[in-house]
Amino acid sequence: xxxxxxxxxxxxxxxxxxxxxxxxxxxxxxxxxxxxxxxxxxxxxxxxxxxxxxxxxxxxxxxxxxxxxxxxxxxxxxxxxxxxxxxxxxxxxxxxxxxxxxxxxxxxxxxxxxxxxxxxxxxxxxxxxxxxxxxxxxxxxxxxxxxxxxxxxxxxxxxxxxxxxxxxxxxxxxxxxxxxxxxxxxxxxxxxxxxxxxxxxxxxxxxxxxxxxxxxxxxxxxxxxxxxxxxxxxxxxxxxxxxxxxxxxxxxxxxxxxxxxxxxxxxxxxxxxxxxxxxxxxxxxxxxxxxxxxxxxxxxxxxxxxxxxxxxxxxxxxxxxxxxxxxxxxxxxxxxxxxxxxxxxxxxxxxxxxxxxxxxxxxxxxxxxxxxxxxxxxxxxxxxxxxxxxxxxxxxxxxxxxxxxxxxxxxxxxxxxxxxxxxxxxxxxxxxxxxxxxxxxxxxxxxxxxxxxxxxxxxxxxxxxxxxxxxxxxxxxx
Numbered sequence: 482x483x484x485x486x487x488x489x490x491x492x493x494x495x496x497x498x499x500x501x502x503x504x505x506x507x508x509x510x511x512x513x514x515x516x517x518x519x520x521x522x523x524x525x526x527x528x529x530x531x532x533x534x535x536x537x538x539x540x541x542x543x544x545x546x547x548x549x550x551x552x553x554x555x556x557x558x559x560x561x562x563x564x565x566x567x568x569x570x571x572x573x574x575x576x577x578x579x580x581x582x583x584x585x586x587x588x589x590x591x592x593x594x595x596x597x598x599x600x601x602x603x604x605x606x607x608x609x610x611x612x613x614x615x616x617x618x619x620x621x622x623x624x625x626x627x628x629x630x631x632x633x634x635x636x637x638x639x640x641x642x643x644x645x646x647x648x649x650x651x652x653x654x655x656x657x658x659x660x661x662x663x664x665x666x667x668x669x670x671x672x673x674x675x676x677x678x679x680x681x682x683x684x685x686x687x688x689x690x691x692x693x694x695x696x697x698x699x700x701x702x703x704x705x706x707x708x709x710x711x712x713x714x715x716x717x718x719x720x721x722x723x724x725x726x727x728x729x730x731x732x733x734x735x736x737x738x739x740x741x742x743x744x745x746x747x748x749x750x751x752x753x754x755x756x757x758x759x760x761x762x763x764x765x766x767x768x769x770x771x772x773x774x775x776x777x778x779x780x781x782x783x784x785x786x787x788x789x790x791x792x793x794x795x796x797x798x799x800x801x802x803x804x805x806x807x808x809x810x811x812x813x814x815x816x817x818x819x820x821x822x823x824x825x826x827x828x829x830x831x832x833x834x835x836x837x838x839x840x841x842x843x844x845x846x847x848x849x850x851x852x853x854x855x856x857x858x859x860x861x862x863x864x865x866x867x868x869x870x871x872x873x874x875x876x877x878x879x880x881x882x883x884x885x886x887x888x889x890x891x892x893x894x895x896x897x898x899x900x901x902x903x904x905x906x907x908x909x910x911x912x913x914x915x916x917x918x919x920x921x922x923x924x925x926x927x928x929x930x931x932x933x934x935x936x937x938x939x940x941x942x943x944x945x946x947x948x949x950x951x952x953x954x955x956x957x958x959x
Contacts, residue, residue: 483668484566484568484573484609486664486668487566487573487575487661488514488566490657490660490661490664491516491564491566491657492516493660494653494656494657494660495516495517495518495563495564495653495657496516496517496518497515497516497517497518497519498514498515498516499514499515500514500515501515501596502515502563502596502597502599503594503595503596504519504524504527504528504531504583504595504596504597514565514566515563515564515565515566516563516564516565516566517561517562517563517564517580517597518561518653519561519580520561523561527583527595528595530551530585530595531585531593531594531595534549534585534593535592535593538593540591543587543591543592543593544587544591546586546587546593547586547587548584548585548586548587549584549585549586550582550583550584550585550598551582551583551584551585552581552582552598553580553581553582557579557600558646558647558650558651559650560579560580560581561579561580562577562578562579562580562604562647562651562653562654563577563578563580563597563599564576564577564578564657565577565578565599565603571609572608572609572610573608573609574606574607574608574609574610575606575607575608576603576605576606576607577603577604577605577606577647577654578599578600578603578604579599579600579604580597580598580599581598581599581600582597582598583595583596583597583598584596584597584598604643604647605617605643605644605647605654613693613694614693615665615693615696618640618641618644618658618693619638619639619640619641619692619693619696620638620639620640620641620644621637621638621641622637622638622639622641622642622764622765637690637765637766637768638690638691638692638693639687639688639689639690639691639692639709639766640686640687640688642763642764642765644658645686645687645688645763645764646760646763648681648685648686648687649685649686649763655681655682655685656682658678658681659678659679659681659682660678661678662674662675662677662678662681663675663678666678671696671697672700673696673697673699673700673701673704673705674696676701676702676705676725677696677725679724680724680725680726683724683751684724684726684727684751684754684755686726686763687725687726688725688726688729688730688762688763688766688767689705689706689708689709689725689726689729689766690709690765690766690767690768691705691708691709695708701721702720702721702723702724702725702728703719703720703721703728705725705729706720706725706728706729706732709729709732709733709766710729710732710733712736716731716732716735716743716744716746716747717744717747718731718747720732723751724751726751726754726758727749727750727751727754729766729767730749730754730757730758730762730767730776731746731747731749733766733767733773734746734767734773734776734777737773737777737803737804737809737810738809738810738812739809739810739811739812740809741813742809742810742811742812742813745812745813746812749780753783753784756779756783757776757779757780757783758776758779759772759775759776759779761775762775762776770801770804770805773804774797774800774801774804777800777810777812778792778796778797778800780812781796781812785812787816791816793931794931795816795819795820795823796819798823798827798884798887799819799822799823799826801884801887802823802826802827802830802887803826805830805887806826806829806830808826827884831875831879834871834875834886835875837871839870839871839872840870840871840872841870841871842869842870843868843869843870843871843874843889843892843893844867844869844892844895844898845893845895848895848898849895849915849919850867850895850898850913850915850921852952853898853913853915853921853949854867854898856948856949856950856952857900857945857949859952860945860948860949860952861945864902864903864904864945865900865901865902865911865945866900866901866902867898867899867900868885868892868898868899868900868901871889874886874888874889874892874899877899877901877910880908880929881901881908881909881910881927881928881929881930882929882930882931883910883927883929883930883931884931885899885910885912888912891912896914897912897913897914897924898912898913898914899911899912900912900913902926902942904938904941905935905937905938907928907929907934908928908929909926909927909928909934909938910926910927911923911925911926911942912924912925912926913946920950921946921949921950922946923939923942923943923946926938926939926942
């Protein structure tokens with residue numbers, strides 16, 4: 482792709498083309514170009530604040546002014562974005578940045594100027610140097626396929642999560658990408674890219690896990706699906722007549738669904754796909770139990786109309802057990818039949834676990850939750866007991882009548898810590914996790930029979946967790 486073509490697409494999709502980030506400047510000078518579109522009300526607000534400052538502040542006061550900053554609130558994925566194109570000796574780099582806010586500062590002649598503030602690290606980087614990954618759209622993704630009794634690391638190849646996340650959130654990036662793929666299809670004579678561009682335009686993402694080297698060898702959507710799903714269930718479906726994401730979802734889900742219920746998958750339309758889709762699918766497609774399970778649970782929610790209580794009490798656990806034990810999921814059965822299937826499978830799983838349960842520790846050594854255990858034990862002696870072994874985890878599930886054993890893989894991979902907690906003469910199962918900064922947070926807490934716990938219990942737990950997070954441990958010198 483040539484940079485002139487990219488400029489044309491950016492101007493058509495992002496609007497403003499300027500050499501600086503000063504709001505109101507549209508000059509095209511130098512090799513660095515910015516493309517952005519701001520909400521009309523926000524643009525008017527910037528101009529209003531800037532003009533008010535220029536009117537109300539004296540030249541002397543403006544001369545001493547350093548800067549004033551106004552930051553935009555909300556989730557970063559909902560912020561406006563700016564595209565920055567840099568060219569050098571026939572090579573180009575295109576970066577996309579979140580617009581964090583606006584900076585009002587002194588300019589020439591002691592006037593106030595307004596300049597956009599961009600996030601330093603780009604959310605997306607595309608480059609003419611990355612042709613093997615289609616200029617940066619493709620990448621490898623490492624995901625964890627967690628069953629109830631095992632953890633497996635899987636590396637997939639496809640459109641990476643940040644690309645898909647940005648496509649879903651930002652309509653301008655989505656329009657740019659669809660047009661970019663269409664233009665590349667003509668320039669590089671790879672017309673399958675048009676199908677991908679159409680899918681992105683309709684669905685807001687591209688999910689099939691397929692290396693780009695396999696994409697350029699494909700000529701039809703069905704060939705993309707065949708390369709993405711090694712063992713698709715046999716269905717009487719023309720994949721060339723539906724969008725790539727829906728086809729990929731149907732082919733990926735078919736092996737997990739009972740044969741008699743597979744025809745129900747054919748009824749998944751693009752609109753239904755959008756309802757069942759989760760951000761987990763944007764991360765790894767359908768390559769983990771969690772991504773497959775979340776989509777199937779949403780199918781029960783939106784197609785079968787099961788209540789949230791039924792989903793929490795039975796469906797989620799049933800689907801997780803089916804995927805973990807390679808048992809086909811019954812999509813079209815009634816809630817009564819599903820509960821019967823859940824209980825029968827639960828008994829079989831419990832029997833196998835009783836035979837396999839042992840006293841070996843599930844917890845990593847060291848574990849990121851060691852300090853949490855120490856702090857809670859020091860601050861609140863004997864109130865919480867950490868679950869360490871398979872035997873203890875199984876006993877907790879039996880005593881509390883819940884499916885906490887399904888958290889075994891999370892414990893083994895050090896992504897969660899499970900505690901038993903006695904409060905107000907009742908037993909509770911508590912799950913803690915940790916964020917990237919190492920701070921612990923309450924992931925889930927349930928009373929017996931998966932019942933919701935009292936508000937006083939939630940309040941007490943949060944107080945205990947806040948204290949544990951501020952408790953500092955210094956290991957003694959050896």
